[in-house]
Amino acid sequence: MADQHELDDEIRLDALEFTYDELLAEDPYEEPLFASGVRCHGGYVDGAYVSPRGRVRRPAIANWQQRLRDAGEPLVYVPGRYLPPTYPNYAQAKYLLKEGVTEPITRSLTIISIIEGFGARIRDVPVPDLRKEILEDIAGTALAHLDGGLFEAHARDEAGHRDQGGHKQMWESARDIGLAKPHIPGDVLMRLMTGSSGRGRGERLFPDLSERLEMLITTMANVLVVETFADNTFTWAQQLLGDPEVSADAEAANHMVTCIASDEVPHVDYLTAAISELRARTLISEDGRKELRGKEVVDAIFSRQLRGMATRRPQENRERFREEIHQAIDNKARASMIARRFEDLDSGWTFPHGDDEELDILLETA
Amino acid sequence: MSFRRYFLGRIFERAYRGTRIGYTAVSVWLRYKFPRWWDAYRGRDPDERDMTQIHQRNADQIYATAVSLRGMMVKMCQVIGTRSDIFPPQYVKTLSQCHDALPPRDIDTIRSVIEEDFARPIAEIFTDIEPTPIAAASLAQVHGATLTDGRKVAVKVQYPDIEHIIRTDLTVSRRVAAIYSRFDRNPMDFLPLLDELQRHLRMELDFRREVESAERIRELFKNDPTVVIPSIYPEYSTRRVITMEYVRGVKVNDKKALETAGVQMQGYMTRLMRIFNRMILAYGFFHADPHPGNILVNPDADGRPVFTLLDFGLAKQLPEGFGLGIFELMFSMMTFNETAMLRAFDELGFETQTGEKETYLAIARRMISRSESGTFQGEFTEEMTDGMFDAIRENPVVTVPTDFVLVARAFALLSGIAHSLDQRANALDALGPG
Numbered sequence: 001m002a003d004q005h006e007l008d009d010e011i012r013l014d015a016l017e018f019t020y021d022e023l024l025a026e027d028p029y030e031e032p033l034f035a036s037g038v039r040c041h042g043g044y045v046d047g048a049y050v051s052p053r054g055r056v057r058r059p060a061i062a063n064w065q066q067r068l069r070d071a072g073e074p075l076v077y078v079p080g081r082y083l084p085p086t087y088p089n090y091a092q093a094k095y096l097l098k099e100g101v102t103e104p105i106t107r108s109l110t111i112i113s114i115i116e117g118f119g120a121r122i123r124d125v126p127v128p129d130l131r132k133e134i135l136e137d138i139a140g141t142a143l144a145h146l147d148g149g150l151f152e153a154h155a156r157d158e159a160g161h162r163d164q165g166g167h168k169q170m171w172e173s174a175r176d177i178g179l180a181k182p183h184i185p186g187d188v189l190m191r192l193m194t195g196s197s198g199r200g201r202g203e204r205l206f207p208d209l210s211e212r213l214e215m216l217i218t219t220m221a222n223v224l225v226v227e228t229f230a231d232n233t234f235t236w237a238q239q240l241l242g243d244p245e246v247s248a249d250a251e252a253a254n255h256m257v258t259c260i261a262s263d264e265v266p267h268v269d270y271l272t273a274a275i276s277e278l279r280a281r282t283l284i285s286e287d288g289r290k291e292l293r294g295k296e297v298v299d300a301i302f303s304r305q306l307r308g309m310a311t312r313r314p315q316e317n318r319e320r321f322r323e324e325i326h327q328a329i330d331n332k333a334r335a336s337m338i339a340r341r342f343e344d345l346d347s348g349w350t351f352p353h354g355d356d357e358e359l360d361i362l363l364e365t366a
Numbered sequence: 367m368s369f370r371r372y373f374l375g376r377i378f379e380r381a382y383r384g385t386r387i388g389y390t391a392v393s394v395w396l397r398y399k400f401p402r403w404w405d406a407y408r409g410r411d412p413d414e415r416d417m418t419q420i421h422q423r424n425a426d427q428i429y430a431t432a433v434s435l436r437g438m439m440v441k442m443c444q445v446i447g448t449r450s451d452i453f454p455p456q457y458v459k460t461l462s463q464c465h466d467a468l469p470p471r472d473i474d475t476i477r478s479v480i481e482e483d484f485a486r487p488i489a490e491i492f493t494d495i496e497p498t499p500i501a502a503a504s505l506a507q508v509h510g511a512t513l514t515d516g517r518k519v520a521v522k523v524q525y526p527d528i529e530h531i532i533r534t535d536l537t538v539s540r541r542v543a544a545i546y547s548r549f550d551r552n553p554m555d556f557l558p559l560l561d562e563l564q565r566h567l568r569m570e571l572d573f574r575r576e577v578e579s580a581e582r583i584r585e586l587f588k589n590d591p592t593v594v595i596p597s598i599y600p601e602y603s604t605r606r607v608i609t610m611e612y613v614r615g616v617k618v619n620d621k622k623a624l625e626t627a628g629v630q631m632q633g634y635m636t637r638l639m640r641i642f643n644r645m646i647l648a649y650g651f652f653h654a655d656p657h658p659g660n661i662l663v664n665p666d667a668d669g670r671p672v673f674t675l676l677d678f679g680l681a682k683q684l685p686e687g688f689g690l691g692i693f694e695l696m697f698s699m700m701t702f703n704e705t706a707m708l709r710a711f712d713e714l715g716f717e718t719q720t721g722e723k724e725t726y727l728a729i730a731r732r733m734i735s736r737s738e739s740g741t742f743q744g745e746f747t748e749e750m751t752d753g754m755f756d757a758i759r760e761n762p763v764v765t766v767p768t769d770f771v772l773v774a775r776a777f778a779l780l781s782g783i784a785h786s787l788d789q790r791a792n793a794l795d796a797l798g799p800g
């Protein structure tokens with residue numbers, strides 16, 4: 001406890017510089033979180049769930065964002081109309097569960113848990129020497145702390161660390177609670193491996209920049225888009241697994257998803273801060289001779305990633321799900337009947353922009 | 367040949383083979399026992415002695431016997447070469463070379479097998495068959511040939527007497543093992559290994575099975591432009607002969623030749639790992655022998671590598687959920703989550719006699735500690751697999767599922783390929799959607 005008091009003294013209200021250990025520091029939990037008997041991260045304070053590694057990280061991110069606002073810089077933001085709805089939607093998924101067709105839903109939830117786990121790869125993203133590749137000072141920014149604890153904390157949140165499970169285990173638990181420990185279909189990894197990532201071909205948009213810097217921006221834009229899309233997934237899972245008509249334990253399953261959703265908030269927030277900081281600065285080309293406006297670079301990369309992911313993914317999901325319904329039901333006539341009703345419940349969705357004009361995502365700033 | 371001469375010939379051969387195998391076995395055994403007796407006599411602790419040299423000398427002798435006797439001895443070497451969970455590294459390294467060191471049989475022997483199996487003169491099938499084989503191995507050798515319609519093919523032909531030789535060798539080995547177990551006070555039980563060998567051999571001797579395996583893998587990759595499985599001509603294939611499309615290409619780990627051929631090296635290993643992930647982790651039926659001789663590479667129109675898989679003699683079906691279990695093991699090792707590691711070991715079918723779990727953790731910790739960075743990022747390097755198998759050998763209470771051994775070996779072989787190209791064979795990196 002002595003450490004924690006010291007820590008308290010150190011976080012000043014307006015602090016902008018933090019050590020690696022500080023950004024990973026935990027709140028004083030009264031009780032840990034257990035997911036289906038598996039010890040997970042985070043825990044309870046005064047009976048309420050508090051996300052992991054937030055003791056310093058939470059105020060730190062708020063301070064970096066405030067600094068941008070104070071400087072009149074917009075914070076990047078993806079408006080709701082660009083977010084594809086979860087497929088299948090709540091009504092469709094509920095219909096399948098009511099018909100006893102659990103397998104496709106189990107598969108989706110399992111794939112979500114694995115993909116969350118892969119979020120740990122963010123700690124392997126090489127961070128270039130930003131002080132050299134950015135013209136202005138970056139002291140006291142989220143950017144300066146990416147490899148100084150932010151990526152690591154994010155990685156641990158997603159994949160778990162040592163004896164504490166992370167979102168991977170928490171999603172598994174939500175699935176097992178809600179669907180009463182369903183059989184995991186043997187083809188989940190096959191499904192994970194086939195299909196495109198929706199990330200586009202990854203061609204360089206700004207070959208003047210160092211490859212590392214462009215990769216870093218692309219990765220952060222990607223992850224931010226994914227994390228923003230996840231909002232719909234959380235709502236969907238809370239509705240579905242929290243629905244007593246189809247869930248084996250609506251309250252517990254819903255709570256687990258709510259915990260995951262609250263853990264994602266700092267991810268969206270620090271990425272928003274870092275990307276917005278980049279946008280407000282000037283980038284230096286690899287040969288040191290050119291200067292590029294951060295706004296142009298970030299907006300171009302961000303739009304490409306958003307469009308790619310928002311269009312390809314839902315379409316693939318649709319095609320795949322149709323197959324899975326037929327695969328899960330032996331009786332052909334019944335399968336066709338269920339598939340037809342399932343399609344009737346589809347809410348449909350297309351990306352609002354048909355052409356390549358610059359998206360106005362960044363104009364609608366928070 | 368009269369029946370009598372034939373019969374005597376066989377008896378003589380059996381006696382000769384029996385003597386050679388027996389002699390080798392006795393030398394090997396004495397080389398282990400004698401120093402222990404000597405140490406005990408001199409009052410030293412025999413367990414302190416460095417065994418590497420003795421292992422090496424024994425492995426060399428077994429290797430020499432195998433190369434001269436071929437047949438099952440070679441096959442046994444290959445199996446030993448794949449069982450690093452049981453045998454010390456000196457054996458594994460030395461005996462896995464058996465494969466490439468065999469003098470080929472003459473072309474007439476090969477022709478006679480083809481004519482016997484097709485019950486036709488060879489000229490009705492091939493207009494031309496190259497007298498010098500492309501490769502010779504334990505059970506078969508491969509020749510370039512031309513079909514009567516002009517297509518260039520590779521023909522894999524089984525040695526004619528191989529079944530008989532193997533039967534003899536198995537009998538002899540069983541007898542040697544039985545005698546050995548009477549002399550040694552703490553005998554190592556070779557019989558299960560011989561049983562496994564016999565199962566393997568029965569499978570591998572029927573080439574139609576190899577063809578079936580190849581077809582299954584072809585089906586899996588039918589929409590994947592990064593993999594080629596050579597076409598097989600079923601009408602020219604039998605139990606002992608496989609006729610395939612002749613494939614040219616660069617050896618998968620030949621850095622210079624790959625560069626000369628203009629193969630793009632960026633993302634090279636990730637592409638290859640995706641192929642094996644797809645078989646091992648996702649599909650559950652895999653080519654279990656990805657040593658460099660079995661993978662050829664050609665560049666596609668954009669210079670990206672296309673991999674040709676050869677030799678489906680060792681293809682393995684994994685139980686349902688096994689791939690997911692391997693994934694969970696790798697994942698828990700990446701996050702140092704020991705509870706999850708234990709669950710994964712359990713799911714994969716590891717067992718301890720005493721039921722205690724600490725041994726598994728010791729194994730996992732040992733593996734992780736052998737990696738370059740002291741963390742596991744998704745690559746089973748050879749050093750890590752060696753570390754794991756050292757730990758397993760030292761903890762005889764652990765039963766390792768054979769499937770796991772084969773998978774770990776496949777990943778270690780891939781890691782070996784990666785290292786000769788200064789790349790990494792990271793299985794976790796190559797698992798997402800392409």
Ligand SMILES: Nc1ncnc2c1ncn2[C@@H]1O[C@H](COP(=O)(O)OP(=O)(O)O)[C@@H](O)[C@H]1O
Nearest residue numbers: 501503508520596610611612613659676677679
């Ligand atoms: N279709 C083919 N085209 C060209 N070369 C081949 C072909 N099949 C086999 N080979 C050559 O023959 C060697 C041995 O064949 P393989 O099937 O691996 O036999 P074994 O099972 O005895 O190892 C290979 O390493 C390769 O060099």
Ligand SMILES: [Fe+2]
Nearest residue numbers: 116158167264
């Ligand atoms: Fe997450």
Ligand SMILES: [Fe+2]
Nearest residue numbers: 119227264267
């Ligand atoms: Fe996240």
